[in-house]
Amino acid sequence: MAATQETVEQVQSLEMDKYKYGFVTEIESEKAPKGLSEDTVRFISAKKNEPEWLLEWRLKAYRLWLTMPEPKWGKLEIPEIDYQDSYYYSSPKSMEDRPQSLDEVDPELLRTYEKLGIPIKEQEVLAGVAVDYVFDSVSVATTFREQLKEVGVIFCPISEAIQEYPELVKKYLGSVVPAGDNKHACLNSAVFTDGSFVYIPKGVRCPMELSTYFRINELNTGQFERTLIVADEGSYVSYLEGCTAPQRDENQLHAAVVELVTMDDAEIKYSTVQNWYPGDEDGKGGIYNFVTKRGICKGKNSKISWTQVETGSAITWKYPSCILQGDNSVGEFYSVAITNGRQQADTGTKMIHLGKNTTSRIISKGISAGKSQNTYRGLVRVAAKAEGARNFTQCDSLLVGETCGAHTVPYIESKNRSARLEHEATTSKISEDQLFYCRQRGISEEDAVGLVVNGFCREVLQELPMEFAVEAQQLVKISLEGSVG
């Protein structure tokens, strides 16, 4: 009996090791009534004390959402989603009183972030990284705001930006991803709760990395964050988001929208380390990660660079894209997508060349293991006036084992004869020879897989800010545990 119990505990601890962010924070929360209706939208807007124009904007989106079909073109099997079975707003009760400083924040929340390895107190966080902590539907804290303000950089929860910088928000919200773009983005427009707002003024190079950490905690709750980053002329910012959620048997919906805008000579570097709970080995539970991310290089010589490491979520549907409007503007997409167990990912990018001499670069590394399906889907479009456009695309797929799938679906549409478009694609398997070579040198089979896969992803991982590159390497390794032997 005792022995059995011991075994059970061991197995459980193994499971937890695989997804070490799977714990739940026991905390009292304030929620919107379950389900989705105009009342839900009004509830959220009222909670956030929003101006009338924004409520109208949300309601318009909601009415449009009712009429829109689910996007069906991904190579994904998505069970029908019961939108009425979810909560659209959830906030820790203690946050209702709007704590003015960290000392007033519920210690349970502070402990949660400590457990996640990202303490909130400024003296404890990574030097040189400012963080906005979003917990379910609200921002808990944002560090280093004062220092950033001194150089004119605005970094705050978007709900606050709506109050304090309404003109900026009104000008850019929905300007890159309109509410009607797709059904998931439309839902976000109707019920978005929090997220980050960043404005970098002219000529300013943001003195630290900005980062938002998203955490879903509450059961049956969706997270609908909205991020808006505007880089004015000649400015630069590097921004990183990270995401985790508890281990639960029910699926949870995460439908985010991210909009980036760069003016002349400005640059935004946007990195994502996505590690939502992926569900168990049999595909039970996990996050549906339906995200619309798009940036517009409005000004000439501007640049937007997306880097993503996607290891979590039961289903990922995500295509961070660039609209290259300004002449000589540059779009980049560096992606690592790892699927294991029963995970499904359909991810890639769109590079829309509108301006002259615009260039884009796509490097995608897909790794499939277990019984998962992993698809790269990309579009490179060159408009008639985009004289001298150039694109380079490289899509590499790596298969671990015999029961997974890797797919590459590149679309190219060129209406200008001067365009130069290159596409390279490879599919390979981790070979027995590689594994034996590593093992003969003393490296265990699991570590060998981690090593080979990290090598495969290196080009992309080295694009991450240094502070996060090591963490991402660990994550790559952990995501593939149990995929061999």
Next chain:
Amino acid sequence: MLEIKNLHAEVDGKAILKGIDLNINKGEVHAIMGPNGSGKSTLANVLAGRDDYEVTEGGILFDGKDISELEPEERAGEGIFLAFQYPVEIPGVTNTTFLKEALNAQRRYRGEEELDGMEFVKMIRGKTKELGIKDDMLKRAVNVGFSGGEKKRNDILQMAVLNPKLAVLDETDSGLDIDALKVVAEGVNKLRAENNAILVITHYQRLLNYIVPDQVHVLSNGKIRRSGGKELALELEEKGYADYSGEAA
């Protein structure tokens, strides 16, 4: 140090090794020679514990310990090193990263403390200097874009860093021109010591001009047919393996 007793092994159900006996002591260099298909490479893989190479009878004692059930990485930790006939490429993983992972994995296995970054770099610089290998090789991905000679030298560097008790060189001379061969042999000779042993597996005698063995064994059809001193290699060079081709030899 290594005691192989009546070793039988098969691959995919096919018997390849049919009763090998071999003893190698500390400080000795042994050579196994034999025609293609005699079981030379199988012996190397069986010693290293590769999957699909199944021991059906007999056993392998290493420092008195039966290792025939150990995983390849455990055998590596015990001190067995295999220099490959075809070293494998690992794109995106630098030699430094690979060597550090390997060395620290072995140290963990032996209950020794892992080397930190500084200690490791100091140690590895010493080894490259000793072997006359340029440091920029450390920054390159493991064997990617390496010439045949560079790959073999890289294996020798790994051997120097991991400092095994027993090094098995599996046809390490194949595909090397004479200059590259000399360089590799020189590297191996530098690593010869009282406390370790080397097993050279080769088809041709020429490598043995540079790595001079204490004993030579002729392997044919899964068995050692004859053993002798270094002069046996010269005899084989002259007469070929014709005398050993039959079961009865």
